[in-house]
C-alpha cells in the first residue's frame with residue numbers, strides 16, 4: 001500500500017545520487033537461456049500466477065502473448081527500413097499496402113528518470129511497439145470507448161513486435177513482424193467483487209489506479225523474451241488478479257478471504273501477496289487469512305509475499321518489561337500526511353502469554369490522563385479526544401491491546417501523545433503504530449529509545465506457509481548510506497512474535513525496471529518489487545517440474561540462495577537464506593529431474 005512514499009524518496013535521490021552501477025542490470029532478464037525436458041524454452045508456459053494487488057493495466061503491450069502470427073510488412077517508400085505512417089503490415093499477403101494496413105509505433109513513455117535509456121526520436125524494435133493504425137488517425141485506438149470488443153486482438157488496433165534478426169536496432173526488409181493477440185490476463189476480480197474474464201468481458205476491467213499491480217505483473221511475466229531488452233521472468237505465464245480494496249481504518253485490507261478463495265478457485269499455481277499490514281494484527285500466523293494460506297500451500301500452491309517496507313520507519317517499539325516496571329512510549333501525529341487529513345491514529349501492543357497482564361494509561365495532546373485500561377473494550381472520552389480500546393487474544397496465545405485515537409469533533413489527532421504501560425508480569429512487548437495515511441513511516445511515529453526494527457516483517461507474509469521476500473539495492477542507491485548490493489533500509493527484518501525468522505530470501509528491490517500504466521516503462525521499488533522476482537523464478541521452475549510443492553520450492557530457493565559480503569553468513573534474520581539466484585534455482589530443478 002505505501003508505495004507512494006518510496007517513489008517520493010527515489011525522486012529526491014536520483015538527481016543527487018551518483019551511487020549507480022556503471023552497467024544497468026535488467027534484474028528480470030535471466031543471464032542464461034534454459035530449455036525444459038522437451039527442449040522448449042523455459043518461459044513460464046503453462047503456469048498461472050495469482051496476484052493480490054492494486055490491479056492491472058490490461059491494455060499495456062507487455063500483457064499480450066505474441067501469438068497473432070508472423071507477417072510480412074511492405075516497404076512502401078522503398079527505403080529498405082521501416083517508415084512509420086507509410087509502411088504497412090501485409091495482413092492479406094497480397095503484396096499491396098492498403099490504407100487500413102498502415103503501421104505506426106508507440107514510443108514507450110520513459111518514467112525511469114532516464115536511468116533506463118530510451119531513444120525517444122526513433123522506432124526501436126527492442127523497446128517500442130508497432131501497431132496497425134487502421135483508421136489512420138495517427139494514434140492507437142483501443143478499448144470499448146474506441147469501438148473495440150473482447151474479440152479484437154490486443155483489445156484495440158493490433159500491436160506487433162519486430163524480429164530484428166541481425167540485432168542492429170533497425171527493422172529492415174527481410175525481417176518479419178509478429179502480431180500480439182491474446183491477453184496474458186486470464187481473469188480479474190475487481191475491487192467490488194465483479195469478475196472479468198478473458199474471452200468474455202476482460203476488456204471492461206477497471207484501471208490500475210494505484211499503478212502498482214501493473215508493475216508487479218511486468219516483473220513476473222511482462223513483455224517478450226528474445227526480442228525486447230526489458231521483459232519479465234516468465235513472458236509465457238498467465239496471471240489472475242485479485243484487486244485490493246483499501247479501507248480508511250485498519251485493517252486497511254479486509255477482503256483477503258474473498259481474494260484468496262477466488263484465486264484458489266482459479267487454480268493458480270502461485271499466489272502472491274502484494275500488501276503489508278501490521279495494525280491490529282497478531283503477527284503470529286493465526287489469522288483466518290493465514291490459516292487459509294496454509295491450506296492452499298498444503299494443496300500445492302506456492303505462496304509468496306513481500307516482507308514489507310516497515311524497517312527504519314519508527315513504527316515499532318520493543319521492550320522487555322519487568323514486573324511492576326513502568327514504561328512510557330511517546331508518539332507524535334501531524335495534522336496531515338501524504339495529502340490526507342489525519343483524523344485517526346492507531347496503536348496495537350502485542351505480547352505472548354494470555355495470562356500475563358499489562359496496564360495502560362494514555363496522556364492526550366491536551367495533557368489529560370485516561371483511567372487505567374487493562375482489558376475488555378470500550379470508548380473513553382479524555383480531554384478533546386476519543387480513545388477506543390479492546391483487548392483480544394489470538395488462537396496462538398498472543399495478546400493484543402488495540403487503541404484507536406480520534407478527536408471528538410472530527411478534528412485531527414495532531415500533537416504529542418504518551419502511552420504508559422506497567423506490567424503485572426514479565427512481558428516482551430511489541431508496540432506498532434500507524435495513522436489513516438497508511439504510511440510505512442514518517443507521519444505518525446514513535447519517539448522513543450525503544451524503537452526497533454526486529455519484528456518488522458508484515459502480515460500476511462507472517463503466515464507460516466508464506467515465502468517472505470526481503471529487498472536489496474540494485475542499479476541506483478538512495479543516498480550515502482545505501483549501496484548497490486546492500487539490504488534496503490526499509491526491508492523488514494527479525495523474528496516475528498511467534499519466534500519464526502521473518503524473511504526467507506531477498507531479491508532486487510530498488511531500483512528495478514518494469515512496465516507501468518499508459519504504455520510506460522518505470523522504476524519499481526520496495527519488497528513489492530523483490531517478491532515478484534521470486535514469483536517469476538518459481539514460474540520458470542514450475543514449467544520444468546509442475547509437481548514441485550510449496551515446500552519443495554521453498555527448500556530449493558533456500559538451498560540455491562547465495563551469500564556475499566553484504567549478506568554475511570546465512571541464514572540470518574535480515575536476509576533469510578540470502579540473495580535469490582534464479583539461474584541456480586532453475587539449474588537445480590533441471591538437474592533434479
Ligand SMILES: [Ca+2]
Pocket residue numbers: 075076077078079080081082083087
Ligand atoms: Ca520504408
Ligand SMILES: [Ca+2]
Pocket residue numbers: 107108118119120121122123124127128
Ligand atoms: Ca524509441
Ligand SMILES: [Ca+2]
Pocket residue numbers: 132133134135136137138139140141157
Ligand atoms: Ca488509430
Ligand SMILES: [Ca+2]
Pocket residue numbers: 164165166167168169170171172175
Ligand atoms: Ca535489423
